[in-house]
Amino acid sequence: MAAQHYTDAGTAPRVVLRFLAAPTDVNWGGKVHGGIVMEWIDEAAHVLATRWTGDVRNVAVYAGGVRFYRPLRIGHLVEVEARLLHTGTTSMHISVPVRSGDPATTELELTTHGLIGFVPLTPDGHAHAVRAWVPVSDEDVALEAHALELVALRGAVERRSRTTPEGCARDGAGTGWSGARAVSHVARSSDADQGRVRPRRRSRRPRRPSRPRRG
Numbered sequence: 001m002a003a004q005h006y007t008d009a010g011t012a013p014r015v016v017l018r019f020l021a022a023p024t025d026v027n028w029g030g031k032v033h034g035g036i037v038m039e040w041i042d043e044a045a046h047v048l049a050t051r052w053t054g055d056v057r058n059v060a061v062y063a064g065g066v067r068f069y070r071p072l073r074i075g076h077l078v079e080v081e082a083r084l085l086h087t088g089t090t091s092m093h094i095s096v097p098v099r100s101g102d103p104a105t106t107e108l109e110l111t112t113h114g115l116i117g118f119v120p121l122t123p124d125g126h127a128h129a130v131r132a133w134v135p136v137s138d139e140d141v142a143l144e145a146h147a148l149e150l151v152a153l154r155g156a157v158e159r160r161s162r163t164t165p166e167g168c169a170r171d172g173a174g175t176g177w178s179g180a181r182a183v184s185h186v187a188r189s190s191d192a193d194q195g196r197v198r199p200r201r202r203s204r205r206p207r208r209p210s211r212p213r214r215g
């Protein structure tokens with residue numbers, strides 16, 4: 001991510017949130033808590049997704065690659081910029097650099113960067129097709145290629161994680177993103193490892209009445 005160029009040369013849709021880091025945002029070391037910064041990343045991406053779709057019903061489907069470059073100080077001016085990198089069938093892939101600095105100066109430094117994916121929802125909570133965005137500038141094209149490269153990498157990692165404990169591939173198709181199968185498999189094997197496997201239930205079939213003995 002650090003090797004990518006995120007400048008004003010891009011024409012991608014973007015939103016910028018600006019505010020002061022509040023005393024309530026503090027961590028045990030006196031700086032801004034990392035979880036709070038991730039919340040800001042999520043919020044900025046949500047605003048961008050809402051603007052792009054024109055609808056507030058959208059949710060994060062993944063958040064990855066959050067890099068904390070330097071601490072963010074309480075009282076500093078914070079700028080959280082969400083920028084659209086790529087649209088898939090239903091997903092919006094959004095880059096969010098966070099910059100901050102002393103409000104008495106105009107200098108802001110990059111403190112954190114995150115990538116996050118959002119999906120618009122139908123009223124009944126299913127993924128909805130998203131309006132396609134077409135990159136225009138060279139920078140937009142390069143950043144979309146970067147986003148697609150990360151999608152491919154995540155797909156490869158998820159497919160690798162769908163393995164049995166013996167390392168044999170479980171899902172021969174290897175398509176799609178759903179990790180549900182891998183998760184349920186992990187849950188089953190960890191239950192077994194910890195002796196939480198339920199005893200086999202007895203059949204509820206009523207027993208046949210035993211024949212009366214012949215005298």
Ligand SMILES: CC(C)(COP(=O)(O)OP(=O)(O)OC[C@H]1O[C@@H](n2cnc3c(N)ncnc32)[C@H](O)[C@@H]1OP(=O)(O)O)[C@@H](O)C(=O)NCCC(=O)NCCS
Pocket residue numbers: 058059060061062087088089090091092117119125126127151154177178
């Ligand atoms: C959003 C939701 C309804 C979509 O479910 P779904 O129909 O099964 O769809 P999937 O999750 O498989 O995929 C939806 C999109 O996300 C993308 N996606 C999923 N996991 C991804 C990952 N790890 N990296 C990149 N993209 C990913 C898929 O590729 C797909 O995009 P595409 O259509 O452009 O190819 C469901 O995932 C959900 O409810 N998630 C919980 C959302 C939530 O509560 N978020 C936190 C609070 S906001």
